Amino acid sequence: MEQTEARGLTNALEWTVIQTMAAADSSLRLGQNVGLAIVSGEDQASYTLHPEEARILSPRACGRKRVEFALGRAAAHFALKQIGFENPPPVLRGQKGEPIWPDGIVGSITHCHPWSVAVAVKCSNGFAIGVDLETVERIQGTDISDLVCREAELDWVRGGDFQQRLTMIFSAKEAVYKALYPLCRRYIDFKEVELTWFPGQYCFQGEFLAPFGLNLPRGQACAVHCRCHAELVF
Numbered sequence: 001m002e003q004t005e006a007r008g009l010t011n012a013l014e015w016t017v018i019q020t021m022a023a024a025d026s027s028l029r030l031g032q033n034v035g036l037a038i039v040s041g042e043d044q045a046s047y048t049l050h051p052e053e054a055r056i057l058s059p060r061a062c063g064r065k066r067v068e069f070a071l072g073r074a075a076a077h078f079a080l081k082q083i084g085f086e087n088p089p090p091v092l093r094g095q096k097g098e099p100i101w102p103d104g105i106v107g108s109i110t111h112c113h114p115w116s117v118a119v120a121v122k123c124s125n126g127f128a129i130g131v132d133l134e135t136v137e138r139i140q141g142t143d144i145s146d147l148v149c150r151e152a153e154l155d156w157v158r159g160g161d162f163q164q165r166l167t168m169i170f171s172a173k174e175a176v177y178k179a180l181y182p183l184c185r186r187y188i189d190f191k192e193v194e195l196t197w198f199p200g201q202y203c204f205q206g207e208f209l210a211p212f213g214l215n216l217p218r219g220q221a222c223a224v225h226c227r228c229h230a231e232l233v234f
């Protein structure tokens with residue numbers, strides 16, 4: 001069962017990554033300079049944490065956190081292998097939780113039980129990528145729409161399947177944060193970026209409503225590809 005689900009999720013994620021790369025830079029190719037790995041509990045035995053990665057984990061971290069962290073590092077390791085690292089170095093953690101990739105690589109990690117996903121891209125300066133996997137169920141408990149959405153986004157969310165659209169906006173914004181944090185090194189509030197949905201392109205157009213750094217001025221646009229697959233949103 002999990003294998004069939006994994007295939008479906010892999011196909012959907014690959015499609016989204018290919019679209020994202022094609023829109024960003026035609027020289028970026030999945031399997032060449034872009035690595036994507038999706039792992040679940042079944043893959044846990046296939047990767048042993050590097051000792052330096054193991055040291056990141058607090059002794060107080062709960063069992064679920066430990067498994068998630070190990071799966072995320074396994075995914076990072078496999079993604080790096082796909083783009084030419086024979087023995088990938090450990091992926092450590094920065095002050096605010098951001099993964100530290102080898103020089104010349106940008107990437108991102110996400111967890112959504114039972115899956116962990118990593119994307120690693122070999123590229124030149126300035127490129128940024130963030131990935132976030134959510135389920136509609138995960139955010140259904142409390143209404144976070146006022147926390148996450150700006151007025152225009154709320155209109156869009158209310159104009160269709162409320163929970164699904166809210167999950168799409170939430171996931172897309174978390175992906176934006178993961179992409180931008182390594183460049184701007186500051187917290188970005190959910191309302192500091194406005195997203196507009198382009199249905200034919202499965203893509204949000206994002207606009208920065210504040211400057212996030214020298215090369216990230218107010219008004220800058222960014223593309224955030226987003227897809228719903230079964231109960232998952234990414």
Ligand SMILES: CC(C)(COP(=O)(O)OP(=O)(O)OC[C@H]1O[C@@H](n2cnc3c(N)ncnc32)[C@H](O)[C@@H]1OP(=O)(O)O)[C@@H](O)C(=O)NCCC(=O)NCCS
Nearest residue numbers: 072096097098109110111173174177178181188189190193
């Ligand atoms: C950091 C954050 C985005 C993580 O998202 P999440 O849905 O809670 O968790 P996920 O499983 O999807 O992602 C966790 C991974 O994110 C990565 N991550 C954590 N902090 C990060 C940061 N500051 N920058 C980049 N990546 C980060 C890590 O790799 C982490 O996995 P790891 O601990 O195993 O290495 C979220 O907790 C958060 O703080 N959001 C608020 C800020 C925000 O999203 N603003 C929107 C601006 S438009």
